[in-house]
Amino acid sequence: SQQGEEDPQALSIQEGENATMNCSYKTSINNLQWYRQNSGRGLVHLILIRSNEREKHSGRLRVTLDTSKKSSSLLITASRAADTASYFCATDRITGGGNKLTFGTGTQLKVEL
């Protein structure tokens, strides 16, 4: 598997349900970030979790990080049709003062009315 691989590849749920997406990675990281991409659009930054953090919340989003298992999960509670998008996790390792991101292949979430 590749660095930053999401699971499942696609997920279809009803509005109001919770959506959980998982991400696994291979190498040590400094931070893990989750992004959303609507079809044909740019990426929107959702949340960043540092390697020394285990859980983070932002509105309806909850992210967990387990560095021992090299995995992260993104939970969207009370989903809405507007949450329909692709969700990517991205990991980084600090190099030379900056950080290049390694993206997974994404989870396509569809929230139906």
Place this chain on the structure above:
Amino acid sequence: NAGVMQNPRHLVRRRGQEARLRCSPMKGHSHVYWYRQLPEEGLKFMVYLQKENIIDESGMPKERFSAEFPKEGPSILRIQQVVRGDSAAYFCASSPAGQGRYEQYFGPGTRLTVT
């Protein structure tokens, strides 16, 4: 505070032509990253630049691709003699300087189509 700007949003080029993609980072951001996204795939890192310096170009194809971030003006990703395989969405991201500031903010992308 305007976000990351990219232009053009869509670009069509014939095989053999040159493509120039521009990126203006967010105000106050001095780090610029370019990524490429092929259809149905995630983004792949290409190059990381600071003003007048290429810091990491490990994701750039060895030939035909170049990038710059001059002291004044936007960052430019240049693809010479484009081929059909270059068709993709190209995203630019910027982040602020300084330790501990690692969020990257993405532009809307340039969709390149090579005919």
